[in-house]
Amino acid sequence: MKLIYQQMLAFFAVIMTTLLVVGLFFIQFTDKMVYENTWDQLEGYADSLMQQAMTVDKTTNTFNGFQVSMLSNSEAVLSHQKVHFAIFNDKNKMIYPIAERNNGPALARTLKKADWRKLKQGKRIYRKSDHGTNVLNNQQEMTDVLVPYFYGGELKAVISVGSLVSNVHANITKIEHNLFMALLISSVAAVVLSFLLAKYQIFRINRLRGAAHKVAKGDFDVQLEAKHRDELDDLAIDFNQMTTSLRESQDEIKRQEERRRQFMADAAHEMRTPLTTINGLLEGLQYNAIPEDMRGKSIALMQNETKRLIRIVNENLDYEKIRTNQISLSKRNFNGTEALQNIVLQLTKKAHDAGDKLLLTPGATVQVYADYDRFVQVMFNVIQNAIQFTQQGTITITAKHGYHETVFTVQDTGIGMSADQVKNIWERYYKADPSRKNTKYGESGLGLAIVHQLVHLHGGEIKVASKEKVGTTFTISFPDEVASQETPKEKG
Numbered sequence: 001m002k003l004i005y006q007q008m009l010a011f012f013a014v015i016m017t018t019l020l021v022v023g024l025f026f027i028q029f030t031d032k033m034v035y036e037n038t039w040d041q042l043e044g045y046a047d048s049l050m051q052q053a054m055t056v057d058k059t060t061n062t063f064n065g066f067q068v069s070m071l072s073n074s075e076a077v078l079s080h081q082k083v084h085f086a087i088f089n090d091k092n093k094m095i096y097p098i099a100e101r102n103n104g105p106a107l108a109r110t111l112k113k114a115d116w117r118k119l120k121q122g123k124r125i126y127r128k129s130d131h132g133t134n135v136l137n138n139q140q141e142m143t144d145v146l147v148p149y150f151y152g153g154e155l156k157a158v159i160s161v162g163s164l165v166s167n168v169h170a171n172i173t174k175i176e177h178n179l180f181m182a183l184l185i186s187s188v189a190a191v192v193l194s195f196l197l198a199k200y201q202i203f204r205i206n207r208l209r210g211a212a213h214k215v216a217k218g219d220f221d222v223q224l225e226a227k228h229r230d231e232l233d234d235l236a237i238d239f240n241q242m243t244t245s246l247r248e249s250q251d252e253i254k255r256q257e258e259r260r261r262q263f264m265a266d267a268a269h270e271m272r273t274p275l276t277t278i279n280g281l282l283e284g285l286q287y288n289a290i291p292e293d294m295r296g297k298s299i300a301l302m303q304n305e306t307k308r309l310i311r312i313v314n315e316n317l318d319y320e321k322i323r324t325n326q327i328s329l330s331k332r333n334f335n336g337t338e339a340l341q342n343i344v345l346q347l348t349k350k351a352h353d354a355g356d357k358l359l360l361t362p363g364a365t366v367q368v369y370a371d372y373d374r375f376v377q378v379m380f381n382v383i384q385n386a387i388q389f390t391q392q393g394t395i396t397i398t399a400k401h402g403y404h405e406t407v408f409t410v411q412d413t414g415i416g417m418s419a420d421q422v423k424n425i426w427e428r429y430y431k432a433d434p435s436r437k438n439t440k441y442g443e444s445g446l447g448l449a450i451v452h453q454l455v456h457l458h459g460g461e462i463k464v465a466s467k468e469k470v471g472t473t474f475t476i477s478f479p480d481e482v483a484s485q486e487t488p489k490e491k492g
């Protein structure tokens with residue numbers, strides 16, 4: 001069944017059940033009300049009849065019966081309103097009307113014993129319908145009220161005032177008819193209303209479906225309007241979040257792919273020069289075209305070029321290993337200052353060539369808890385970058401022990417980076433300025449990606465602050481043995 005019909009059915013069922021319950025309750029209530037009203041009216045008649053027709057001797061204080069003329073006048077008036085009455089004496093014998101009427105309903109000549117007992121106790125009796133026990137030709141059903149009258153503490157008479165049940169029923173039927181009409185109109189309104197409500201919900205679902213279709217076709221720009229009203233709105237909000245993250249990952253994939261493609265192109269380009277050089281030299285050697293004294297130099301050149309090729313290949317392999325968690329760290333405590341001094345020693349020539357001053361300023365010996373080789377790799381890369389991107393400047397390296405960690409900073413006064421460039425430097429193959437690809441030291445754009453992975457693998461952190469044309473500061477922290485055992489940080 002289509003969702004719209006299911007929804008309509010549900011709405012309709014709820015509305016109809018409510019209407020039916022209310023309707024049934026109302027019918028019960030009207031039935032009771034109509035009878036009670038009728039009895040109220042009849043009691044009123046009974047009281048005034050008694051007062052008018054009863055005769056009492058004031059001097060002897062005795063009850064003298066009824067004035068028949070009064071009664072028949074009243075009977076004439078009341079019969080117009082389809083109200084009939086009868087009077088019984090203290091012996092439970094009907095004393096009025098005396099003769100059998102030919103136009104009114106036939107009434108029982110005596111009252112039931114049970115009723116009589118109650119009447120004697122002064123109770124009034126309300127009867128919904130009286131067929132009577134001694135009914136003569138009783139075709140017309142009556143509803144009546146029996147009212148006892150006492151004089152001097154004794155039951156003197158009972159008056160029964162009744163109206164035709166058919167009259168009462170006519171009233172009830174009229175009300176029921178109106179109710180039925182109201183129900184009919186309400187159910188038509190319910191159908192229309194449930195249709196509109198269902199249509200509205202289906203419209204909202206279809207909007208989501210349409211959007212989902214677009215996403216399936218690769219359009220991640222769809223956004224749905226949502227106002228936090230209900231679950232469907234929440235779904236739309238979730239949907240929007242989903243498309244946003246899909247778009248982001250799609251963009252990310254594209255960016256990665258573009259960089260990888262660029263890297264492959266760069267790598268191929270970079271490899272062609274050394275390979276051509278090596279090939280040329282090999283040919284020269286083969287045909288003895290290289291003079292004897294130049295051979296050693298040629299071999300050294302070939303070695304150099306081969307090393308460069310190996311470096312590019314190794315860095316890629318290394319990155320993949322770290323990324324896929326294939327390396328294990330052998331962490332230990334060692335003298336960080338000493339390790340830094342070694343690195344500085346190795347890089348002094350490079351710094352000198354760039355006209356840079358390389359300053360290492362740890363006050364005392366600083367201990368660090370890390371994998372020694374990986375630590376050197378990290379610091380070497382960062383310091384090498386600093387030299388690479390600084391001309392005629394100063395590179396300052398500091399190390400200090402913080403709370404449960406060792407913190408290193410490498411600050412340079414080089415070319416710096418824009419905020420946008422800073423965001424991307426941890427990414428593989430990223431080079432802030434592609435024209436730098438031919439610089440002597442860095443060219444693959446893999447250095448910082450590896451550094452980042454390594455620091456995180458240690459449970460440490462690496463941050464960068466940079467300003468264009470002012471300089472860059474890298475801050476790297478390695479947790480202490482205690483801290484790295486207590487809170488192993490997630491790998492980035």
Ligand SMILES: Nc1ncnc2c1ncn2[C@@H]1O[C@H](COP(=O)(O)OP(=O)(O)OP(=O)(O)O)[C@@H](O)[C@H]1O
Nearest residue numbers: 385386389431432433442443444445446447448472
């Ligand atoms: N100290 C710095 N000052 C300015 N720019 C920097 C600095 N360090 C890194 N960068 C920028 O970040 C980019 C990425 O650095 P990364 O070390 O990953 O690659 P690379 O040095 O270009 O190549 P390699 O893989 O050989 O190290 C660099 O190309 C450079 O643009």
Ligand SMILES: [Mg+2]
Nearest residue numbers: 385442447448
């Ligand atoms: Mg580098």
